[in-house]
Every structure is written in structure tokens, then in C-alpha cells.
Amino acid sequence: MGALRKPLRPGLYAITDNRLTPPETLIPAVEAALRGGARLVQYRDKGSSAAERLSQAQDLSSLCQSFAVPLLINDDPELAIRVGAAGVHLGQNDCALSDARRRLGDEAIIGITCHHSMELARSAAVNGADYLAFGRFYHSDTKPGAPPASPEVLGEARTLGVPVTAIGGITRTNAEPLIRAGADLLAVVGGLFGGQPDDIEARALAFSQLFARHHPLFSLSE
Numbered sequence: 650m651g652a653l654r655k656p657l658r659p660g661l662y663a664i665t666d667n668r669l670t671p672p673e674t675l676i677p678a679v680e681a682a683l684r685g686g687a688r689l690v691q692y693r694d695k696g697s698s699a700a701e702r703l704s705q706a707q708d709l710s711s712l713c714q715s716f717a718v719p720l721l722i723n724d725d726p727e728l729a730i731r732v733g734a735a736g737v738h739l740g741q742n743d744c745a746l747s748d749a750r751r752r753l754g755d756e757a758i759i760g761i762t763c764h765h766s767m768e769l770a771r772s773a774a775v776n777g778a779d780y781l782a783f784g785r786f787y788h789s790d791t792k793p794g795a796p797p798a799s800p801e802v803l804g805e806a807r808t809l810g811v812p813v814t815a816i817g818g819i820t821r822t823n824a825e826p827l828i829r830a831g832a833d834l835l836a837v838v839g840g841l842f843g844g845q846p847d848d849i850e851a852r853a854l855a856f857s858q859l860f861a862r863h864h865p866l867f868s869l870s871e
């Protein structure tokens with residue numbers, strides 16, 4: 650793996666969910682994740698109106714800036730521009746990486762879903778993706794139909810020199826093999842925001858401690 654580019658640091662990648670982090674708890678929930686050491690945040694909301702999404706993304710953008718942690722917007726480069734987010738996450742059925750890059754500029758962080766495919770990963774790397782996302786690694790209540798992946802792809806993808814993200818059903822108790830296999834970031838919804846809200850910070854901290862033990866570039870103090 651090369652050094653992480655732009656402001657990307659290895660660690661927990663917190664992804665919001667309009668079911669688990671509804672508008673009234675979104676900001677305290679993400680703040681707890683940031684206090685626990687989340688290194689990247691994604692606003693992913695498949696249910697709210699455009700006006701609600703704008704308001705929530707604005708609030709998240711301010712919060713993430715106060716922690717100096719990049720905020721990415723799922724699927725929606727225009728919303729990312731409107732709220733001054735650091736970038737976007739795009740799947741294979743979302744807008745093309747080249748279009749998003751043209752709209753957001755060279756400094757934007759653009760992550761690409763690669764499922765379990767090195768072919769998709771090579772194409773995303775050649776086209777300037779800032780991280781490659783593989784998954785799902787475990788059963789996911791958030792996205793049960795996501796195609797499965799196995800950890801070997803993480804090690805293979807490291808050879809491309811682009812940061813590698815793992816997603817899908819990840820919890821504190823099943824995360825270690827994914828970091829050891831090569832994940833720079835673990836993208837988590839239910840394993841972070843599911844369960845008791847009071848425990849979010851402790852859950853995030855547990856992920857951070859796993860990175861401290863098993864990722865060569867992780868630093869708790871950064």
C-alpha cells in the first residue's frame with residue numbers, strides 16, 4: 650500500500666443511515682463516532698426529501714470541519730458541492746467517476762464501489778479514484794442484497810497503490826481479519842450506529858484500537 654493520499658487517514662469510516670441515524674439523532678450520533686476516532690464520514694440517506702438532505706448535509710459538513718475529518722456524500726456530487734463536502738462515494742450505477750471529477754475538481758475525494766472485482770478496481774484506480782471499496786464481507790442488515798466479497802481481494806487491491814476500504818456487516822468483533830487482510834478503512838453503518846446510542850463513542854473507539862494494533866500506518870494521536 651502506498652501512503653494514503655489527500656487527507657485520507659486509515660481507520661473507521663462512519664456511514665450514516667436514515668433509519669439508524671434519523672434527523673433528530675444524526676448530529677449527536679456522528680459527533681460520538683468522531684470523538685471515538687472516526688477518520689472519514691459519509692452521508693448516506695436513501696429516504697429523505699431533497700430539502701432534508703440539504704439541511705442534514707450542511708449540519709454534518711460543519712460538524713466534520715470542526716473535527717478536521719472529511720465528509721463524503723453518497724451518490725450526489727451536486728449536494729457535495731452545495732455543502733462544501735470533501736467529496737463523494739459512487740457506486741457502479743451512479744454517475745461516472747470522470748463526470749464527478751470534472752464537477753468536483755482534483756482535490757475532491759472520490760471513492761468507488763468495486764464489489765469483489767479487481768477489474769473494476771483497476772479501472773477505478775486508472776481513472777483517479779481516491780479509494781477502492783470492496784464488500785460486502787459479512788451479512789448486512791443495511792444492504793442485505795449487496796454482492797458478497799472475500800478478504801483476499803483486499804490484499805490483491807493493495808498492489809494498486811490506492812487506499813482500500815472494506816464494507817458490509819462489519820462489527821468490532823469481526824473487523825480484525827479485514828484490517829489484517831489489507832483494509833485501510835472500515836466502512837460501518839449498523840456495527841457503529843445500531844444498538845444503544847450511548848455506546849457509539851465506545852464502539853468507534855474499539856475500531857480505532859483495532860487499527861492501532863493491526864494497521865501499520867494508524868496513529869491514535871493524529
Ligand SMILES: Cc1ncc(COP(=O)(O)OP(=O)(O)O)c(N)n1
Nearest residue numbers: 723738739740741762782814816836
Ligand atoms: C464506502 C462505501 N462502499 C460502498 C458503498 C456502496 O455504494 P453503492 O454501490 O453505490 O450503493 P449505495 O450505497 O448507493 O446503496 C458505499 N456507499 N460506501
Ligand SMILES: Cc1nc(C(=O)O)sc1CCOP(=O)(O)O
Nearest residue numbers: 784785789791795817818838839
Ligand atoms: C451501503 C453498503 N454497500 C455495501 C456493498 O457491499 O457495496 S454493504 C453496505 C451496507 C453497509 O452497512 P452495514 O455496516 O450496516 O452492513
Ligand SMILES: [Mg+2]
Nearest residue numbers: 724739740743
Ligand atoms: Mg450509490
